[in-house]
Amino acid sequence: MHDTLFLQEVDLLQKASRCVEYIQESLQNRDYETAKIEMSELRFLLEELQAIEQKKLRRAQLFEIVADMKNRGIQIDFVSRLLG
Numbered sequence: 001m002h003d004t005l006f007l008q009e010v011d012l013l014q015k016a017s018r019c020v021e022y023i024q025e026s027l028q029n030r031d032y033e034t035a036k037i038e039m040s041e042l043r044f045l046l047e048e049l050q051a052i053e054q055k056k057l058r059r060a061q062l063f064e065i066v067a068d069m070k071n072r073g074i075q076i077d078f079v080s081r082l083l084g
Contacts, residue, residue, distance in 0.1 A: 009052050016045045 019042040026035035069076065 005052055005055060009049065012045050012049050012052070016042060016049070019045065 019038050022038045023035050026038060
């Protein structure tokens with residue numbers, strides 16, 4: 001899961017960078033319609049990046065809880081599979 005999130009994040013960041021370049025190029029060419037479309041795409045990509053950040057945060061919180069439970073001697077089967 002971590003690798004998947006990482007790859008998704010890298011892909012989204014690359015796409016967002018391209019959008020910024022396209023927006024700049026569109027503005028220089030006074031192509032405002034294309035700039036608006038690219039800004040909409042950039043907004044979508046930013047929302048996706050924020051969702052990934054939330055997933056990473058929740059995952060970190062889960063690992064903290066699991067570590068605390070392990071310290072207390074509590075073991076959960078599905079967590080063992082998650083942690084490999």
